[in-house]
Amino acid sequence: MTAALALQRAGFAVEVHEGAKVLGEVGAGLTLSRGAQAVFRALGLQDRIAALSTPSTAFPFVHYGTGRLLAGQLSDSAGLPDDGTADISRQCHRADLHAVLAAALEERAPGSLHLGHRLVAIEEGASAVSAVFADGSRAVGDALIAADGVRSAARALLWNDGEPRFTGQTAYRFLVPRAGAAPFLEHGRGAVFVGPGATFNRYTLRSGTLLNCVGIAATGEWTGEGWSTPATRAEMLARFAGWHPDVLGLMGEAEAAIKWGLFDRAPLPRWSVGRATLLGDAAHAMLPFLGMGAAMAIEDAVILARAFAGEPNVAAAFARYEAARTPRTALLQAKSAEQGRLTQARDPEDYDAAAAPASDPAILAYDPVTAPI
Ligand SMILES: Cc1cc2nc3c(=O)[nH]c(=O)nc-3n(C[C@H](O)[C@H](O)[C@H](O)COP(=O)(O)OP(=O)(O)OC[C@H]3O[C@@H](n4cnc5c(N)ncnc54)[C@H](O)[C@@H]3O)c2cc1C
Numbered sequence: 001m002t003a004a005l006a007l008q009r010a011g012f013a014v015e016v017h018e019g020a021k022v023l024g025e026v027g028a029g030l031t032l033s034r035g036a037q038a039v040f041r042a043l044g045l046q047d048r049i050a051a052l053s054t055p056s057t058a059f060p061f062v063h064y065g066t067g068r069l070l071a072g073q074l075s076d077s078a079g080l081p082d083d084g085t086a087d088i089s090r091q092c093h094r095a096d097l098h099a100v101l102a103a104a105l106e107e108r109a110p111g112s113l114h115l116g117h118r119l120v121a122i123e124e125g126a127s128a129v130s131a132v133f134a135d136g137s138r139a140v141g142d143a144l145i146a147a148d149g150v151r152s153a154a155r156a157l158l159w160n161d162g163e164p165r166f167t168g169q170t171a172y173r174f175l176v177p178r179a180g181a182a183p184f185l186e187h188g189r190g191a192v193f194v195g196p197g198a199t200f201n202r203y204t205l206r207s208g209t210l211l212n213c214v215g216i217a218a219t220g221e222w223t224g225e226g227w228s229t230p231a232t233r234a235e236m237l238a239r240f241a242g243w244h245p246d247v248l249g250l251m252g253e254a255e256a257a258i259k260w261g262l263f264d265r266a267p268l269p270r271w272s273v274g275r276a277t278l279l280g281d282a283a284h285a286m287l288p289f290l291g292m293g294a295a296m297a298i299e300d301a302v303i304l305a306r307a308f309a310g311e312p313n314v315a316a317a318f319a320r321y322e323a324a325r326t327p328r329t330a331l332l333q334a335k336s337a338e339q340g341r342l343t344q345a346r347d348p349e350d351y352d353a354a355a356a357p358a359s360d361p362a363i364l365a366y367d368p369v370t371a372p373i
Contacts, residue, residue: 001101001113002298003145003279005043006305008109015139016105017117017131019148023102026227027094028175028256029205029212031056031291034089035366036298042369043302048100053092054204056190059358063348064195067186067244071353074188089364091190091203091212094294114139119146119153122276129275143314144276145304147297150263152282158273164263164285169340170219171262171288172231172239173212174254181211184249192343193247194351198240199289199343200247213250214288215240218344222261231259262287264337267330272318279304284329289340290357292332299368300325306373324373328366335363 004014032040032053040046060072105113121132122144129144146154150164190203198217205212217239236251264287271278280297300321307320335357342356357363 001098001105002039002043003147003301003304004112005045005101005104005108006039006301007308008105008112009043010305010309012305012308014109014112015141016113017119017133017139018113018115019118019134021116023098023115025095028173029091029203029214030094030097030294032090032092032097032298033292033295034364035368036295037090038367038369039298039302043104045100045104048104049092049097050090052096052100052206053090054189054206054208056089056091056203059190059192059201059203060187061192061194061343061351061353061356061358062187062244064193064198064200064243064247067193067246069187070194070348070351071356071359074191089291091205093205093210093212096206097294119148119157122154122157124274124276142275143308143318145279146276146282147279148282150265150281150285152278154276155268155278155282158276158278159268161265161268164265166222167262167264167287168218168220169216169262170222170259172215172217172236172257172259174231174236174251174257175205176211176213176250176253176255178209178211180253181250184246184253185211186246193244194343194345194348195243196346196348197344199340200240200243202250211250213254215247215251216262216288216340216344224259224261227258227260229259231257233257235259264333267326267333269326271322271326272315275314277304277318277321283325284333286329286333286336287340288336289343290332290336290363292336292363296329296332299328299366302368303371303373320373324371332363335360 004016008014040049061070118134120134123130128140131139193200200215202213233254271283279300303324304321308317311317339357
C-alpha cells in the first residue's frame with residue numbers, strides 16, 4: 001500500500017490486489033525506522049502515523065538472567081517530543097499502520113484496493129502485463145509490483161528459486177495489557193534481553209496501553225504455518241526457564257500468544273523479469289533482529305516511485321530501482337543475522353555495543369527520500 005501511495009503521488013494510476021478476503025487485525029508490533037518515517041512524511045502521512053505510534057530511544061540491551069545493563073540506556077523516553085518530528089524510531093501496531101495506509105489509499109485512489117485476489121499466474125504480452133487471480137479474474141497494467149511476502153507466489157513464478165529456509169529458530173509473540181505489565185518493566189518501556197541461544201524483546205504500543213513481547217529461541221524444529229499458530233504460556237516459560245523475573249512475569253500475563261518459525265533466503269541478485277518486479281519481503285525477507293523488515297518494504301516503495309518518475313520505460317525504471325535497493329537490502333539481511341548472533345550470545349557479557357549493527361549509523365541514518373539513486 002505504501003508503494004501504491006508513492007506511485008499514485010508520482011502521477012501513476014494504481015490498483016492494489018490483496019489475497020486476503022478481509023483486512024483483519026493480524027500481527028502486532030512493528031518498528032518504523034527513521035527512514036520509514038521519512039517516507040510517510042513525504043507522503044503527508046507522518047502526523048497520522050505519529051499519533052498512533054510510540055517513540056523509542058536506543059534500546060537497552062540487558063543480561064538475560066541478572067538484568068544487568070550491557071549496552072545502551074534505559075528507555076523511558078522522557079522529554080522526547082511526541083509530535084512525529086523527532087528523528088527517532090517508533091513502534092506501532094501493524095493493524096494501525098494498515099488502517100492509515102488503507103484510508104489514505106481510499107482517499108487518494110478511491111476503489112483501488114481489491115480484496116480476495118490471490119495471484120496465481122503472471123502473463124506478459126508485448127506492451128502489458130497481466131496478474132491472474134485464483135478466482136479467474138485478472139488485472140492488466142504497464143507494470144506489476146509483487147509485494148506478496150516471504151512466501152511470495154510471484155517470486156516462485158518469476159524466479160523459481162525454491163522455498164525459504166528454516167533457520168532453526170522460533171519466535172513467540174504475545175501482548176500484555178498495561179496493568180498486567182506494570183510490575184515487570186524494571187528497564188523502562190523497551191528492552192532487549194541477551195541470552196545464550198535466545199533473546200527477548202519488548203516495547204510498548206498504543207500509547208503505552210499494550211506491551212508487545214517477542215522471545216526468539218533456537219528450537220531446531222518447526223511444523224506450523226504462517227502467523228497464527230497458537231503458543232501457550234507453559235511452552236514459553238519452559239523455553240525461557242532461568243530468565244529474569246520480568247521476562248517470566250510477562251510470560252505469565254501473556255495474551256494472544258502465537259509463534260512462527262524464522263525463515264530466510266539468500267539475497268536474489270535480480271528481482272525483475274520483464275514488466276514484473278518484487279518488493280518487500282518477497283524480494284528480501286530478513287531475520288527480525290534489527291526490526292527493519294517492514295522499514296525495508298517501505299523504503300523500497302519510495303525508491304520505486306522515484307525510479308519511475310519521468311521514466312517512461314519500465315525496464316529502465318526497474319533497473320534503477322534494483323540498483324538502488326539490492327545492495328542495501330542484502331546488507332540489512334546480513335546485518336540482521338549478525339545482530340541475531342550477538343543477541344543470542346553464549347556469554348551475554350560478550351555483547352559488544354560498538355560492533356553491533358543495531359548502533360551502526362550507516363544502517364539507521366539512511367533516508368530513502370533523498371538518497372541518491
Ligand atoms: C499476517 C502477518 C502478520 C505479521 N505480523 C508481524 C508482527 O507481528 N511483527 C512483525 O515484525 N512483522 C510481522 N509481519 C511481517 C511484516 O509485517 C513484514 O515482514 C513486513 O511488513 C514486510 O511487508 P511486505 O509488504 O513485504 O509483506 P507482508 O507484510 O508479508 O505482506 C504480504 C501481503 O501479500 C498478501 N499475499 C500473499 N500472497 C499473495 C498472493 N498470492 N496474492 C495476493 N496477495 C498475497 C498477504 O496476504 C499480505 O497482505 C507479519 C506479516 C503478515 C503477513
